[in-house]
Amino acid sequence: MEILQSAAALQAQTEKWRRDGQRIGLVPTMGALHDGHLRLVQAAAAENDVVVVSIFVNPTQFNNPDDFRLYPRLPEADAALLEPAGCTALFLPSVEEMYPQPSKLRFDFGSLEQVMEGAHRPGHFNGVATVVSKLFHLSRPHQAYFGQKDLQQVAIIRQLVADLSFDLELITFPTVREADGLAMSSRNRRLSADARQIAPQLYAALLLGQKLVMQKQLVAAIKDKVHSLLTADKAIQVEYFEIVDTQTLQPIEILVPRQEVALCIAAWLADVRLIDNLLFEVK
Amino acid sequence: MEILQSAAALQAQTEKWRRDGQRIGLVPTMGALHDGHLRLVQAAAAENDVVVVSIFVNPTQFNNPDDFRLYPRLPEADAALLEPAGCTALFLPSVEEMYPQPSKLRFDFGSLEQVMEGAHRPGHFNGVATVVSKLFHLSRPHQAYFGQKDLQQVAIIRQLVADLSFDLELITFPTVREADGLAMSSRNRRLSADARQIAPQLYAALLLGQKLVMQKQLVAAIKDKVHSLLTADKAIQVEYFEIVDTQTLQPIEILVPRQEVALCIAAWLADVRLIDNLLFEVK
Numbered sequence: 001m002e003i004l005q006s007a008a009a010l011q012a013q014t015e016k017w018r019r020d021g022q023r024i025g026l027v028p029t030m031g032a033l034h035d036g037h038l039r040l041v042q043a044a045a046a047e048n049d050v051v052v053v054s055i056f057v058n059p060t061q062f063n064n065p066d067d068f069r070l071y072p073r074l075p076e077a078d079a080a081l082l083e084p085a086g087c088t089a090l091f092l093p094s095v096e097e098m099y100p101q102p103s104k105l106r107f108d109f110g111s112l113e114q115v116m117e118g119a120h121r122p123g124h125f126n127g128v129a130t131v132v133s134k135l136f137h138l139s140r141p142h143q144a145y146f147g148q149k150d151l152q153q154v155a156i157i158r159q160l161v162a163d164l165s166f167d168l169e170l171i172t173f174p175t176v177r178e179a180d181g182l183a184m185s186s187r188n189r190r191l192s193a194d195a196r197q198i199a200p201q202l203y204a205a206l207l208l209g210q211k212l213v214m215q216k217q218l219v220a221a222i223k224d225k226v227h228s229l230l231t232a233d234k235a236i237q238v239e240y241f242e243i244v245d246t247q248t249l250q251p252i253e254i255l256v257p258r259q260e261v262a263l264c265i266a267a268w269l270a271d272v273r274l275i276d277n278l279l280f281e282v283k
Numbered sequence: 284m285e286i287l288q289s290a291a292a293l294q295a296q297t298e299k300w301r302r303d304g305q306r307i308g309l310v311p312t313m314g315a316l317h318d319g320h321l322r323l324v325q326a327a328a329a330e331n332d333v334v335v336v337s338i339f340v341n342p343t344q345f346n347n348p349d350d351f352r353l354y355p356r357l358p359e360a361d362a363a364l365l366e367p368a369g370c371t372a373l374f375l376p377s378v379e380e381m382y383p384q385p386s387k388l389r390f391d392f393g394s395l396e397q398v399m400e401g402a403h404r405p406g407h408f409n410g411v412a413t414v415v416s417k418l419f420h421l422s423r424p425h426q427a428y429f430g431q432k433d434l435q436q437v438a439i440i441r442q443l444v445a446d447l448s449f450d451l452e453l454i455t456f457p458t459v460r461e462a463d464g465l466a467m468s469s470r471n472r473r474l475s476a477d478a479r480q481i482a483p484q485l486y487a488a489l490l491l492g493q494k495l496v497m498q499k500q501l502v503a504a505i506k507d508k509v510h511s512l513l514t515a516d517k518a519i520q521v522e523y524f525e526i527v528d529t530q531t532l533q534p535i536e537i538l539v540p541r542q543e544v545a546l547c548i549a550a551w552l553a554d555v556r557l558i559d560n561l562l563f564e565v566k
Contacts, residue, residue, distance in 0.1 A: 007448065011450055015450075018301060018302065019301065019302055019304060021302060101445060103446040104392055104393050104394070104395055104442050104446060105390060105391070105392055105412075105442055105443060105446040105447070106390070106391045106392075106393065107388060107389070107390065107391075108388070108389045108390075108391060109387055109388055109389075110387050110389065111387075112387055129388075130446065130447065133447040133448070134447060134448040137447060137448045137449055137450055138448060138450070159387050159388055160388060162384060163386040163387060163388040163413065164388070164413065164416040164417060164420060165290065165416070165417040165420045165421060166420055167294050167298075167420055167421070
């Protein structure tokens with residue numbers, strides 16, 4: 001596995017691969033890798049000739065400076081995990097390498113970003129779309145892999161790819177969970193022992209929400225009951241719990257049979273913010 | 284010369300060219316070609332192995348429906364001009380081909396688009412950036428060619444390329460003029476005989492402005508005199524005349540020696556809107 005730190009080196013490498021007819025898979029990450037990331041890398045390796053994994057804690061997508069400062073950074077441990085998973089080239093750029101000049105361009109995705117993460121993290125999806133566009137242009141992937149845990153991010157990137165006619169295929173994989181149901185996340189490393197014990201409540205809340213949806217309860221009642229479950233534990237501060245259409249991400253007021261819905265949650269456990277979601281079809 | 288009408292056909296062709304190590308030049312146009320366009324095509328042919336010329340009257344960059352409806356469309360005449368100029372592939376897509384689904388994504392370039400064309404044509408540069416991004420992704424150019432007559436467009440596209448790390452080089456060429464000084468433009472075809480006779484006044488106004496700048500007159504006085512020249516003819520309705528920094532495009536209040544400035548003008552002659560500009564260094 002090669003480690004590349006400059007954009008020019010990555011561009012030169014991927015240009016050569018393209019010319020040689022190699023299929024390129026890209027897995028963009030912010031590092032502190034877990035099994036969710038590694039499954040993406042393994043899938044990319046199975047379906048492509050070469051795999052680029054980027055590790056870049058992108059400052060422009062953080063609205064909270066503490067979250068950026070405290071985001072786990074473990075490049076050596078990550079590198080050790082990536083080679084056996086099938087990574088061909090690890091791209092580890094500096095902030096200056098990715099942003100040699102300040103960006104003037106800003107993206108707006110309209111209704112897609114006026115809910116949930118977009119509403120609670122101003123500027124977040126502009127930063128995501130900017131860095132993902134850069135990574136696409138540096139890596140020239142045939143396929144790019146993203147985890148479904150960041151459901152709204154996937155919707156934004158799908159829109160970006162369609163609206164700008166990027167010539168690549170997006171591949172998403174389901175959320176990987178710990179044995180107790182907690183969605184794997186790099187931010188889980190920042191949880192205290194106490195918070196870690198409580199954290200599976202987020203998934204329990206999603207499962208409760210799913211059960212109530214299947215029982216055809218009213219949306220308002222479902223939200224009340226899910227909030228009650230979560231706020232029973234004072235260590236959890238719910239930021240939002242939404243029932244949304246999986247395509248438009250707009251909140252659903254009235255559930256309809258055969259509708260594809262996503263239950264989405266964001267909550268703070270002390271100073272750590274976690275998100276999770278569950279996708280299913282209404283019966 | 285091959286004529287391609289589908290995005291998929293162009294992508295397949297440019298993918299093959301890239302794999303074969305061919306250098307690709309792209310000249311994006313809206314058709315109704317004149318010598319300004321043809322010089323771009325000739326330059327692209329001289330510096331690349333293959334040349335893609337796109338002709339697409341892009342609806343998303345028109346804020347005025349009449350301007351879109353009346354924009355000259357002459358695909359057969361254009362095609363006859365392109366082959367001898369060195370065009371390898373003419374891309375002639377339909378609106379549905381370029382926009383199979385409505386765009387949700389919108390670009391904002393901040394201060395770069397809050398002046399001149401951006402201020403007077405709301406949404407114009409969002410449409411430009413969107414279609415140019417698409418054309419870059421379909422054509423995979425090593426070099427893309429633009430005329431300096433659309434000065435603000437060039438600045439926007441330069442920012443787009445830098446901020447999203449597009450792997451290509453922008454090449455700009457000076458404005459080509461008729462013998463009487465009128466900047467070549469596809470919209471000139473829409474001028475009445477009377478308006479065509481008056482139209483060179485725009486360039487005369489720019490030359491007067493340049494002379495006054497060189498005489499170190501005050502910006503306000505220069506603007507007054509240029510406006511007076513233009514409004515002497517009632518057939519001309521000035522939309523703006525600005526003295527701006529060539530990089531930031533922000534209006535200049537006080538001229539400084541060695542400063543790179545652009546004089547920019549937009550004016551209506553009856554129902555036809557023309558723009559022009561002049562770049563030079565303050566002595």
